[in-house]
Amino acid sequence: MLTEAERAAIAELWARKLDQDARGLPQAERHRNLEPASAEFIHVLAIGCGARSLLEIGGSSGLSSIALAAAARETGGTLTSIEVEPHRQAESRDRLAGLRLAAHVAFVLADAATCLPRLGPFDFVLIDCEKDDYVRFFDMLRLAPEATVVADNILSHDLRAYVRHVRGTAGVESVTLPIGKGLEVTRVTGGSRVRP
Numbered sequence: 380m381l382t383e384a385e386r387a388a389i390a391e392l393w394a395r396k397l398d399q400d401a402r403g404l405p406q407a408e409r410h411r412n413l414e415p416a417s418a419e420f421i422h423v424l425a426i427g428c429g430a431r432s433l434l435e436i437g438g439s440s441g442l443s444s445i446a447l448a449a450a451a452r453e454t455g456g457t458l459t460s461i462e463v464e465p466h467r468q469a470e471s472r473d474r475l476a477g478l479r480l481a482a483h484v485a486f487v488l489a490d491a492a493t494c495l496p497r498l499g500p501f502d503f504v505l506i507d508c509e510k511d512d513y514v515r516f517f518d519m520l521r522l523a524p525e526a527t528v529v530a531d532n533i534l535s536h537d538l539r540a541y542v543r544h545v546r547g548t549a550g551v552e553s554v555t556l557p558i559g560k561g562l563e564v565t566r567v568t569g570g571s572r573v574r575p
Contacts, residue, residue, distance in 0.1 A: 380453075381422055385445050385478055389415050392442040392474075410467060412442035413507060413531055417559030421505060421529055422446040424564070428527050430503035431456030436491045436516055437508030438462040441471030447505065448480040459498060461487045495519040500526070507531040513541040526567045534561025 381389075392412050399409045413421070425433060425447060431454050438444045438460035447458045462468040468488050475481045487494055491508065492515070499521030506513055506528065513530055520528065530541060533555055545553045545565050553565040 381419070381446065381449050382478075385449055385480075386415075388474060388478060389418055389442055389445055392440060396442075410440040411437065411507070412439055413446070413505075414559030415442075417531060417562060418443055418446035420556075420558050420562065422450050424527065424529070425450035425503045426453045428503055428525075429454055430527070432499070432501045432523065433458040433503045433505075434498065434501045434520075435460050435505040435507065436495075436512075437506070438468060438471055438486075439464075439507075440467045441474045443505055443507060444471050444475060444484065445478065445480065447503075448475055448478075448483045450503075451483040452480065456483070456502075457485055458483055459485045459487060459501075461489060461491045461494065463488070463490050491516055492519070495521075499523075502526050504528045505531070510536050510538060510541075513538060514544045517541070517545060522567050524567060524569070528565040528567075530563040530565075532560045533563045536560075538563070 393415050396410055396412045433447050433451055433456055435443055435447055444460050451458045465488055468486060472486055475484055500523040502523050504520055506516060542563055550569045551565050552568055556562045556564055
C-alpha cells in the first residue's frame, strides 16, 4: 500500500495542478497529473494483477509514477516511465528518489512513438498523454498475456473513439469506470493484442 509520505506527495502534486488550472496557465505550462483517487486505484489494481513489468505513457511530474512505482515495489517489478518533457521528468526523478522509489523505475525521456516498438512486453500499462495519441499508442503496445491497460480522462475528454477502438479489438475485455476523470480498464484475454 502507499505510505503516508507517498500519499502526501500525491496530494501536493494534485494541489499544484489545481492551482495551475485555476490560474489559467497555458496548457504547455501545466503539469498533467492523474487524480489522487485514480492513482490509488491503479496502485491497488497493479498490485492485484501481480504486475511486474509496468509502463506509463506520460509520466509528467510524477503523480502516477509514485503510485505505479510503489506498486512495482510490492510486486518486485519495474515501472518504465515515458515522458517527452525534460523538466517534468527531472522533477519526477527527484521526487521518486526522495521517496526511495527510484530503484523501481526506468525513466525514458522520449516521444513514446519512437520507443514503444522496442519496449515490453508489459503486464500493466497506464496511458495518460495527448488524447489524440491514445489509439495509436494502444496499437503499438507489446502486451503480455492477461495484461491490463488503463487509460485516463475517458469521461472528462469524451474519448468515445478510444473506447470504441479498444472494445472493437479482438482478444480484450474493457470497461469504463467513473473514477477520477474516467478510466477505461482493458484486459487482454488473448488473440491479436498479445505480441511477443
